[in-house]
Each structure stands twice: as C-alpha cells, then as structure tokens.
Amino acid sequence: ARPGETVALVGESGAGKSTVGRLIERYYDPMQGALLLDGVDFRALDLRWLRSHIGLVEQEPVLFDVSVTANIAYAMPSATTAEVQTAAKLAHAHAFIEALPGGYEARPGERGVRISGGQKQRIAIARAIVKKPKLLLLDEATSALDSESEATVQAALDSLMASTTTVVIAHRLSTVVGASLIVVLDRGTVAERGTHAELASRPGSRYSQFMRHQLLA
Secondary structure, three states: OOOOOOEEEEOOOOOOHHHHHHHHHOOOOOOOOOEOOEEEEEHOOHHHHHHOOEEEEEEEOOOOOOOHHHHHOOOOOOHHHHHHHHHHHHHOOHHHHHHOOOOHHHHOOHOOOOOOHHHHHHHHHHHHHHOOOOOOEEEOOOOOOOOOHHHHHHHHHHHHHHEEEEEEOOOOOHHOOOEEOOOEOOOOEEEEOOOOHHHHHHOHHHHHHHHOOOOOO
C-alpha cells in the first residue's frame, strides 16, 4: 500500500487479524513466509527504527496519569508545545483540552478515567499524529464509541490517514467500505482480497456474508 491508501483486514474471530497486527509491530516473527516493507524483510529492520515509524490507535488506548501534553508527546518526547497543540487540533482534541481544568497540563488519570471514551481516542490520535508515522495501525479505534463521538473521532482519523499508509483491523462494515484493499482472512490464510465493490459482487463470498450481517467479528 502507498501513502494515503488503506488496507482493511476482516474475518471471523480467530481468523488472524490481530496476529497480523502483532507481526507488523514485530512482537513476534512469522514461522513461515515473510512480511515485507518496501521489499525488505521486517526481520532485517532495526526494531527500534521500525516501531518509531508505526503509529498505533487501539479500541482502548493507553493513557497515563501525567499531563495531556506528556500523553500526546509520549511517543515523541522531543515534540515542542506547538507541535503537540497542532497535533491536537488535527485530532479534533484542542477545544476539549483547553476546556479542561488546567488545559494541556490537566491529568486525564491512569487509563484516562477522568475523560470520556471519545476524548481518550482523540488524545491517542494526536499522539499518533505528532509521531508522523509512515504506517498507521488501527485496531477498530471507533467501535466502542457512540455515534456522535464516532463521527468526531473518524474525522480525526481521516486527517491522519490522508498522508499515511494505514492497516485497519476491522470489526464492522462501515470501517472497510472505503479501503483501497480488503483482505479477508480465514484461519490465518488469505481467503479473499479486493475492493468493497469487487468482493461484494461475488455471490457466496465470505465478504458478502459479512456484509449481510453488517458486522465483522
């Protein structure tokens, strides 16, 4: 995938979606075959360099009981105040942060217990933006949010995805329809691949079955 393109991984629970995410981050290496980045085996890449170029936004982001500024700059400690605030604006987070008691110096609490789910996600997205990742890994970052929060968080994600190669671990149809490539996994192997239009037009395909349920496991 090229910058600005999105690859969506779909499949039933246990199909291997999260495993691919772990392989991309090199929490472990493939026992067979290889994962390539620009034609280079991931195993040949320096681990610290690789992870420094990956931005991760999960369904339940990890926040710490330090200032909002420190949470956003966690993956890029050298980030300036201006860079942190620019990232927050792109993540649609600046306004609510400014409204917090203490603003950017406010502490969201361990795991973000003092702010809403949508606010936590937008801080996590700002953290990914300030890192300027070459690859963005999204583990269904909006699935636990209400519709209003989801729309705001999705707008923030769109800002980040526009210039970054994105891999989405998808759990529902709305997330994958616009993907450049959809990969349907089944028990660790690629069962189908194509765009939404291509896969949806194949009668009896696994993807069309997912589409009928409007929900991906």
